Amino acid sequence: MRGLTKVSPYGIISLMPTVRENIAYTFEHFMLVYRGTLLKVARAVAIIALIALALEVFVFNINFFTSSGYRTINLDDRIQLQRNDEGAFLLTDVDHTLEFSSLNTEVRNIRIDFNADQPAQNIAVKIQFTDSAHQTYFDTTEYTVGIPDASVSTVVDPSKFINLQTAGYVENLRIEVVGEDVSYPILLNGVSLNAHRPFAFNPLRFVAVFGLLLLGYAFRPKSAIYRIRIVENPRKSKAGIIFAVAIELALTTTFLFYGSNLVGVATSSYNYGAWNGTSLVNTFEVGGDNAQQYAMLAQAMAKGQLYLEEEPPQWLKDMEDPYDKGARDEAQKETGEPYLFDVAYHDGHYYVYFGVVPVLLFYLPFYLLTGANFPTAIGVLVMALLFILGATALLDRFARYHFRSVSLGVYLLLQIPLVFCCGIMYLVKFPTFYSLPIMCGLAFSVWGLYCWMRSRLAAHKCGWLFAGSLCMALVAGCRPQLLVLSLLAFPLFWRTYITERRLATRRGIVEFACLAAPYVLVAAGIMAYNYARFGSLTDFGANYNLTVNDMTKRGMNVGRLAPAFFTYFLQPPCMTGVFPFLQPALFETTYMGQTIKEVTFGGILACLPILWVLAFTRRILGMRARQAETRTIFGIIVVLVASGVLVALLDAELAGILQRYYADFSFMFLAAAVLLCFVVNESLADRAALHDLMLKLLLVLVGVSVAYSALLCLAPETGWYSDVYPWAYQGLLDAVVFWR
Structure with missing residues (x-):
């Protein structure tokens, strides 16, 4: 640390350095040590x-580039429409078909220029043509398989260009608007053949590609992050973890606000159709009448x-x-007369x-303070961010205090699927009041652990x-199924309080009381709440x-268990x-009998x-037995797997088979898999060839898992952004399917 000196009648007085001098010194020291590394990273x-x-x-x-040399043919003068x-x-x-005959020309693409100054919609267009290989229009x-219908958005320009794969010259061309959900009349500026595509720099696509390339570079097998052990290099590893988590929080927030139709927050530039015109931010109801239950309860x-x-309708009260x-x-x-569903x-x-x-936690305080209904999506986002932070902290705790050889690279490689493959992103995709209690239960669970x-x-x-214990007990007031995670108290505390007989000591009794008291307090509150409503403590x-x-x-x-087990665990994706x-x-x-079933996208296994590492659980736990004398990790993995199976089957029996229920149990299996990977990494830490092979295999397994979860987030579904704003979702599709 640098300082200043001052000569006085009493001698030399040393003055404390200023904040600016400390910052300058720290920066100089940092650059002196890490200058080479920073330059290498900057170049990369x-x-x-x-x-x-x-x-x-x-x-x-x-x-x-390919269309720049085309000879454009304008067909406006051939269109016989008002x-x-x-x-x-x-x-x-009545009149939504265009037909052009005797073209006798090569056709590389068609531009169907729907007027942008009309209500936005996606229009399904059926295109047929005759060419050198077809003297008549052909179909499936x-x-x-014939020419698939093209989806053209009235507000997304790239979708208005459709490349055709023809054989020789095209003689006749037919363009027809098809589909049932079409809002007529449709305004059409014109139709042209072999149109020149404009150059379009898509900043979101550029950022996405840049991020994916950067991710691939950071996690390549020879990356330096696999040489930074989090126990031996706490500063570097914590900085890397904080940086990664900051990106994860930003991605989660961005994705939630992308589904604007379910957010329930409006400003002058976001959901402006629901903006009140005066407030900086205002809330509004989304999701229908039955989605306002929490707000109504508040x-x-x-x-x-x-x-x-x-008040329920009288006919409902009179029903047997x-x-x-x-x-x-x-x-x-x-x-x-309607009723609440x-x-x-x-x-x-x-x-x-x-x-x-x-x-x-959210609705009642917000209502008392503002008189407005709390936006459910914001609650889902808050708890999702808390879950990411809690899961990261929990994993860090295991890695630093139970596994000495975990590197920053291995940690992040396992933290990413633990966070993004456990189902929380699907809850963020549909941030409704159905998702909120699950998200709260998960967040409380990881912080409790x-x-x-x-x-x-x-x-x-x-x-x-x-x-x-307070966090774990509050799970009962969010998602009772997740209370099974409280069983982890047995492997975590058994040795200390039972084997070593700490429970027989005065301090041990006090600690056990602190462990049990929150459960008693929360249980008393919930039972009183149940009794006040239904006259039963447990109902x-x-x-x-x-x-x-x-x-x-x-x-x-x-009889409901077999199809549920297959759907939740074994069904391949379609x-x-x-x-x-x-x-x-x-x-x-x-x-x-009756099966309650919503759309699902495959089983987690x-x-x-x-x-898939779970298939080798027995052998890997044998490795752990040779690494440590205690059986804590063994017990945790057994409880996690057993609890995951139990929750999945209970969900199926009590409620049904739904995609959001995957979040109830996926975290348990992923956490067990991550701990098993930590064990393998510990065993192979000093065997370079096998450790490199493990890393490469792990990269593939994690990459496929994360890719599946990312695609699940973007899959079109009823009620989501793709369904409510299909014309805007078309822009995302065109950005990816750029060759269309």
């Missing part, structure tokens, strides 16, 4: 940026009641069995059967034990749900050759190759 980043730029300019804009006052052609529900037959609680204010959906639908048709109905009132903690882990080596354990109200089946008579049936490749998986069953 610059080269990667140049490669991404070259790809954007010369590859992704290949149509600009025009509006501005001169645009009018396609109507038993043995061939309003009711503010008035001192636990049932919703909305109000939980029969078919009977409810018939009564609703007869009376014309997917809420608990009991004793003439509507209740919310979902966990109450999110209401107390982290606090428990901290307590094991802490000098004063009580605070950490109490905080950890959460799920059986009174007005849903697609009668929950009061659902019961447990072993793939196509068109981005984003993933399609909903087929579902068939021989169960001769088939779609997440990183989990």
